[in-house]
Amino acid sequence: MNDFVVVANRLPVDLHYDDNGAPVWTPSPGGLVAALTPVLAQHHGCWIGWPGTTTEAPEPFRTESGILLNPVSLSQSDYEEFYEGFANATLWPLYHDLIVTPRYHRNWWDAYQRVNQKFAETAAQVAAPNATVWVQDYQLQLVPGMLRELRPDLTIGFFLHIPFPAPDLFRQLPWREEILTGVLGADMVGFHLASNARNFLHVVAHYSEHDVSGTVSVRDITAHVHTSDDRQVGIGAFPIAIDPTPFLVDIDKTEVRAELGNLDQIILGVDRLDYTKGILQRLQALEELHKAGMMPPRTVFLQIATPSRERIDHYRRTRNMVEQAVGRINGRFGSLGSQVVLYQHQSFDRERLVKLYATADIMLVTPFKDGMNLVAKEYVACHGDGSGALVLSEFAGAAEELSEAFLCNPFDVESIKQQLLAALLASPAEKQARMLRMHEQVISHDVNVWATAFLRCLTLG
Numbered sequence: 247m248n249d250f251v252v253v254a255n256r257l258p259v260d261l262h263y264d265d266n267g268a269p270v271w272t273p274s275p276g277g278l279v280a281a282l283t284p285v286l287a288q289h290h291g292c293w294i295g296w297p298g299t300t301t302e303a304p305e306p307f308r309t310e311s312g313i314l315l316n317p318v319s320l321s322q323s324d325y326e327e328f329y330e331g332f333a334n335a336t337l338w339p340l341y342h343d344l345i346v347t348p349r350y351h352r353n354w355w356d357a358y359q360r361v362n363q364k365f366a367e368t369a370a371q372v373a374a375p376n377a378t379v380w381v382q383d384y385q386l387q388l389v390p391g392m393l394r395e396l397r398p399d400l401t402i403g404f405f406l407h408i409p410f411p412a413p414d415l416f417r418q419l420p421w422r423e424e425i426l427t428g429v430l431g432a433d434m435v436g437f438h439l440a441s442n443a444r445n446f447l448h449v450v451a452h453y454s455e456h457d458v459s460g461t462v463s464v465r466d467i468t469a470h471v472h473t474s475d476d477r478q479v480g481i482g483a484f485p486i487a488i489d490p491t492p493f494l495v496d497i498d499k500t501e502v503r504a505e506l507g508n509l510d511q512i513i514l515g516v517d518r519l520d521y522t523k524g525i526l527q528r529l530q531a532l533e534e535l536h537k538a539g540m541m542p543p544r545t546v547f548l549q550i551a552t553p554s555r556e557r558i559d560h561y562r563r564t565r566n567m568v569e570q571a572v573g574r575i576n577g578r579f580g581s582l583g584s585q586v587v588l589y590q591h592q593s594f595d596r597e598r599l600v601k602l603y604a605t606a607d608i609m610l611v612t613p614f615k616d617g618m619n620l621v622a623k624e625y626v627a628c629h630g631d632g633s634g635a636l637v638l639s640e641f642a643g644a645a646e647e648l649s650e651a652f653l654c655n656p657f658d659v660e661s662i663k664q665q666l667l668a669a670l671l672a673s674p675a676e677k678q679a680r681m682l683r684m685h686e687q688v689i690s691h692d693v694n695v696w697a698t699a700f701l702r703c704l705t706l707g
């Protein structure tokens with residue numbers, strides 16, 4: 247039995263099978279895994295999640311870092327209707343301010359309820375009496391309510407890793423009351439930003455029977471929902487952070503520079519290939535700067551795009567458009583033997599990413615909407631020497647803490663161009679001052695601060 251259980255859609259590792267049919271585990275992509283792995287390892291906790299395939303789930307096992315992994319299986323129809331459907335074609339676009347149009351299908355909603363029930367039942371089976379269970383993210387918003395029904399003895403937390411939308415958007419959702427009831431099954435609900443938490447409270451006040459009191463604080467609970475069954479649910483903002491340790495190593499920057507042809511400026515983008523991340527818009531900004539002859543010579547843009555949700559229409563379309571843009575820009579502005587855009591559609595291991603972050607002169611992070619964006623914080627963590635510059639979207643949650651970045655509006659290509667040029671042309675002293683202030687922020691508010699603040703509020707009530 248486990249005293250500390252995390253329930254997340256994905257396990258931190260994905261199961262694949264090699265040519266001989268032997269199981270092979272690889273790290274699964276994304277910010278949630280990056281943030282929670284060190285927290286779970288510290289607590290020797292149990293992690294319930296889907297192993298990323300629709301074959302039968304393997305038996306639970308413990309990782310080298312002491313985390314007990316408890317796989318939950320999804321059938322092919324669960325995968326299509328729950329994961330690709332309700333989670334990623336309904337909730338994801340709705341919660342990211344309708345960058346694409348959300349699709350509402352009743353059979354996807356049925357699958358969402360069915361799969362959430364499965365996760366809740368698994369948690370109910372493995373949690374020790376009076377254990378703490380921390381449910382993660384938009385795929386599992388019904389789990390807190392379902393789990394409370396099954397195990398009223400548990401202390402249940404819920405954290406949303408993506409934005410919570412404005413009330414006028416959320417109210418589109420045909421199952422909005424059910425989602426609120428599910429989330430409010432928790433004892434405490436956390437968001438990245440105070441504005442997300444306020445949106446949630448507003449929606450609760452308007453679309454439920456429950457009462458709302460207090461104002462939202464950061465890393466504390468001073469706002470509550472009083473439910474009609476006489477419980478108090480704490481609501482707060484807990485900006486997620488990184489474990490900076492792997493990013494603080496000394497890197498020989500000449501190695502990556504030499505590999506990329508010893509150019510003067512390396513501009514870097516690192517994202518899951520997702521339409522929310524604004525990869526196409528940053529390519530458009532680069533293309534326009536090249537066209538206008540404003541791009542400094544001997545500059546390269548390296549975009550690393552991790553494959554993500556590849557079977558969903560909008561993801562396929564985004565990938566096609568990104569790859570066409572890369573080809574077009576290189577075709578026009580590159581030369582034989584030297585491209586102006588380098589593009590890798592693959593996942594990189596941490597060590598390689600750290601080298602790229604540390605070497606890049608400029609990091610371009612331009613999402614249309616992002617709960618937080620850990621890539622921005624990882625880049626800053628690698629620049630304790632004051633080198634580098636971060637161009638960051640105002641619409642990333644990280645912009646609240648990293649306000650010394652070159653902030654741009656990704657909906658305005660002129661703004662991306664201006665801020666990129668400002669970063670390229672800024673004096674070393676200006677860049678250093680900005681970077682060192684951000685570095686201090688990232689180092690002093692690490693993932694431990696995030697998890698400790700959340701769990702302290704959860705367990706102290």
Ligand code: ADQ
Nearest residue numbers: 276277278280407517552592593594616617618619620621
């Ligand atoms: P994501 O949308 O996945 O996370 P982000 O926070 O930037 O976005 O995290 C991405 C993670 O994946 C980073 O740790 C990064 O290093 C890693 N990564 C990205 N591309 C990679 C590549 N090519 N190879 C290897 N690793 C790569 C969601 C929300 C975010 C929120 C996090 C955490 O959308 O807003 O910050 O959860 O709450």
